[in-house]
Amino acid sequence: MLTHLLRGSTALVCLSLALPAAAQDADPGFLGTLILTGGKRDLSFGTALPRTVVDEEEIQDRQASTVAQLIDSVPGVTLVNGTTPQGSGINIRGFGANTTNGSDQKIAVQIDGASVGSEELYRIGTQLFTDPLLYREVEVLRGTIGSFAYGSGIVGGVVKLETKDASDFTGGVPGFGGSQTLEYSSNGDGWVSSTNLGWMPSAGAEFLLNYSLRDQGNLTAGDGTTIGNSKFRTPSYLAKGTFTFGQDDAQSLTLSHSRTVADDKDVPYDQFGTDGGMFGNVDRLTDTDQTVLEYRFNPASDLFDLRANLSYADQQIEYDYIPGSSPLEGTPTFPFLVDTVNADQRYETTKLTMTNRALFETGAVSHDMLAGVEAQRRVRADNTAAGAPGGTNDRFALFMVDEMTMGRFTVTPALRYETSRIESATNLAGLPNIYDKDALMGGLALAHDLGNGLSVFGSAAYTEGLPIIDDLGTSASAQRRIGISEKSHTFELGAEYTGTDVFARGDTFTIRGNLYQTELWDITSYTVSGSTTTELDHVDSHGFELEASYGMANGFYVDFAGHLGNGTEFNPDGTNATWRNSPADRAQLALGKKWDDRLDLSWEIVHAADRREALGAGLPDSTVHNLRATWRPDEGWLDGTEVRFGLENILDEDYVGHLSSPSRKAPGRTVKVSLSKSF
Template sequence: MGQHQRGWRYWGTVSVLGLMASTGSAVAQQLDELGDDFLGTVELGQGKREVQVGIATPITVINQEEIDDRQAGTVAELIDSVPGVSLVNGNTPKGAGVNIRGFGATSSFGTDQKVAVIVDGASTGSEELYRIGTQLFTDPELYRGVSVLRGTVGSFEYGSGIIGGVVQLETKDASDFTNGEIGLRLRQTLQAVSNGSGFATSTILAWQPTDNFEFLLNYTLRDSENYDDGHGNEVTNTQSRMPSFLVKAKYSFGDAQEHALTASLNQSEVDEKDAPYDAFGTTSTSFGRVDRRIDNRVAGLRYQWSPVGNDLINLDVNLTYADQEIEQRYISGSAFCDDGGVVRNDPNCARSGPVGSPFSSATQDADHRYETTKLSIKNSMFFNTGVASHDLRAGLEIIRRDRLDASSAPGGTDDRIAVFAVDEISIGGHWTVTPALRYETQDIEAHDGSTSFDNSALMGGLSLRYEFDSGLALFGSAAYTESLPIIDDLGNATYMTQPERAHTYEIGASYAVTDVFSDNDSLSLKVNYYHSKLWDITSYTNFSPASRSFEPLDKVETEGVEIEASYSHGAGYYADLNANIADGTEHQGGRTARWRNRPADDLRLTLGKRIGQTWDLSWELAAAKPGLDASGSAVAGYGVHNLRATYRPQKGVFEGTEIRVGIENAFDRSYRPSLYSRDAAGRSVKLTLAKTF
């Protein structure tokens, strides 16, 4: 398999390089034909990603063009290019986890509740599912945009206890393809991936029968075998097969179509047979193997009202239902454990902690299900008070999370009511002051009624921004949040009455200017420093030899610098830079150690050239300093080169066709990124063909 895939990659690379060479001559010929007037048709734009310099909040937006350009196989793989975002345990759908600023997924759990994942307004994901994986069992082909908000200060509209950040995904609309015109459009996308012999197919049907009604149907299937690392060795447990679909309809009505009603359903599933229970791949065979099926579905019904000429009403009522269901069956006799130095095969044994101990197969046999129903009522209003203008967003959320009783963890319900308000106040054209508050109450109870707890928290933050006439802006913020107890901890009375608490301080600067080095060029830059402190901890523990038990950390402190920059020239040249420098420490009993989830410092640099609307050619460097992998072992730094080319004919029989070719890890480097549990993929050639009919 390894040699076969290396051959695939070799010939794929030769073919792509040949295509790029022929592309260069074709481009030159087109330039000759267009003559001196060619540059006049090029519009001034940004690089692949626009830097959000107009706000103090550290947020990165990945639009549809970049989603297509990156040809990512998972959402996690798509957003790991954002500064401050790292993947934990690789980039496969079932094992990937998102780490933002050192919080989120860990080497044991797919989430620590400090990163929120929002799909069309729905709060998705699970709590602590041991070694099963991420909250992002979904396909990037379903989405038109992804926003990654880092830190706490901008999170109060989306939840409590958010220290790492928020990942927001927005599904495609039919009007993205019909452009609001009556008719039927079909888009077909096919993708082939050399490393892992992967393929993907996505079919989108967009129908707009009237001016005010649109309907979309999307079916996507993504399949891949085990990939090879840079040495040509097959990396086991990296195969996946994930079908997904999206159904979405929108009806607008009213004299000016100021009312809109949207209904949507999207679902993805992963079905594994005889697979390791440990989806992270960190414990070899000690947990044995399972048959496992994961269904992830999100449904929503949304009403929006935005009356013309009324700045005080912009109402958004969103009823959502998110369901993550995991069914698994342990394969008897597949677990191995180390008992006093003697390795033996026993279905009821696995190594747990520093001392081998019995570990019932109930963990591997457990079925899990999380159902989250949320009603969100939000209104945005714009008004003036003297010299100040206000953009006020206020809302109410009613949330119920229901966790299935499992043989390895308690089930129960978590009912919450939250109110929030965020007021963006502009003063004198230079100052922007944004206070934010969230108050949340909780009633959490076991299904059998044996235990119940009530909690509440008031949290909030304040950001300040001052923009000079030169385009330079300075900003800073302070925020406090609390993470309320989770259903998984119902058996621990101390944890159920002790919310985790955290504060975060940030300071930074942004700069935006045009005509920097010549006419028709632009530069955007944003630099942000943050410092967070977490205490009253219940999520992270260390084994104590004295008590022979796991005890929570006293506190965790993290800090870092995030850099985003973009440069573009009217002639089509562009450059993007994203960098992250992070540090963190954990404290327990007077001892200090490196924060276990601290990512390595990393950098991404993209240089590219657009030729009209037809060609987009780019080179990307993804580099990182040495760090630690998921097991805490040292990993070397690396620099990986990616090449991408996009061809979009603007006229003729191929108009509406898109051809994308990418070479990832072009020099076939063998490396293991920080926080991964396995080596990354070696060279991979990706070819994507898309056509809108």
């Protein structure tokens, strides 16, 4: 029924709203938004984009150990193998991390504009290897329609992380400011220390230093068993400076550098499992850093808001096999296995993105146009033994998104043209060493405001995933993969309502529902079940996402996020099966009460159904209850102090997470306490 509804829609419609001045100065994006708050989470109203923002307050309230753990509350997002930075993966609408690799190139992850976590590493997570407390905001864009400024081949969505600024701690005025956060988690005896130091010597300069150290032991599942391979220790830091200058402070220059390191001893090579398995154990050093330089020119002219973002992301993973840890030691296959687990890996991505946002009118049409150009070089050290061929991938892209408003209607076309050249680091035995490919892709969103707070919206988008370095090789299947591009289209249709004084005086209510359907074909990243060389013919996935927020004048609030969906994978012989990476059906309900800004108490219920583990076997439904409390005393020396308390999985539910390895159970009952002090 969903397929006929979306394919049969001859007109796609979406909301158009007049934007306040503050929204006009927001980060360039698509279809400006009005943010309304009912409970913990702000909902974006007035956009065709399925967009969810987790702000700094929610980051602190959730007390997550990883970024992946933080955003799995977003509709359609699945946390795969979830509790460690190296092993956890992000899957959006059935794409992204899967049961074999940490990424399938169909989601994009950016830190201050730097592209990270996009290598297809065997049995390792997304490589989004960083600490949640470095960030002031995490934004999740689901689907393809909002992706054209961020990359090609994006089917699942985009995860954008924004690091903190010194002005967040100084109040935006010259002087010193900062904060100290201490956290403790009972499950695994985990603890965290995060220190922020901000300094603004003048109104035009600000500097921030953050150092975070997170330590976690092995966790315990709901049945009391130990979850192997779940301990880690990760020091992280962030250094950031911003200078504002020029006439009317129209120019700014920001430099940020963040780094996270883990030096793990005698741990499983397979990050998805809980023990060494056939691969055995290794000493592993993981070192990830990102450096971003951004220039902005925003004069008193609607025609110019220019940004130039130069980024460099580098990840190194060094392995040393632990003798005697593999049961295959001494067998004929052991030399090959040792070569695999001893193979070091390094991935470097340098990218320059230049954009300009212009506001202008042509007759009765108002334009909000974002245009940009992007050049990117990705270099990967050769690691053929570990299934990661080396090479260089140079890409160049042009993109444009133009939001055109005509009264209550908004039409937003988006285009991206991208070229790619891949050069192998090794000779491919007489085959070409250089492969070129290009593609034109785009989408269209149409919008209509029906008045009285009600709107309907929709979009259609087409994208191509150009070949990647992982596709290099001499086999027939490798040559096929590097010669074509994966293609997909996504259709979306939805409605939303927002209003005040809806059920009681002084209340606010926002609700948004969104249907989507995605088809993927010319597949190069998924093979038929049981085969390593024959790719699927095509994949169809569809779903329904619902977000709602309600708040009363007395402080009572309700937040809801849910997803229903399914998918089918089709084999070349005409047979089909359930799409192996489909997200689970999931509903998350939070009931809470706020007393001004001093006290916030909430009860969260998360129910998931239609679940499967990594090997495809069905899992029973799961229901998890969480309690959270935030207290902000504002008297005397306690002013600026925040105390947070969390009780997760109250009933000690014993379950395996959706798409996770069957041996990797979810954590059992956990008490979390944090103390933060601003100064």
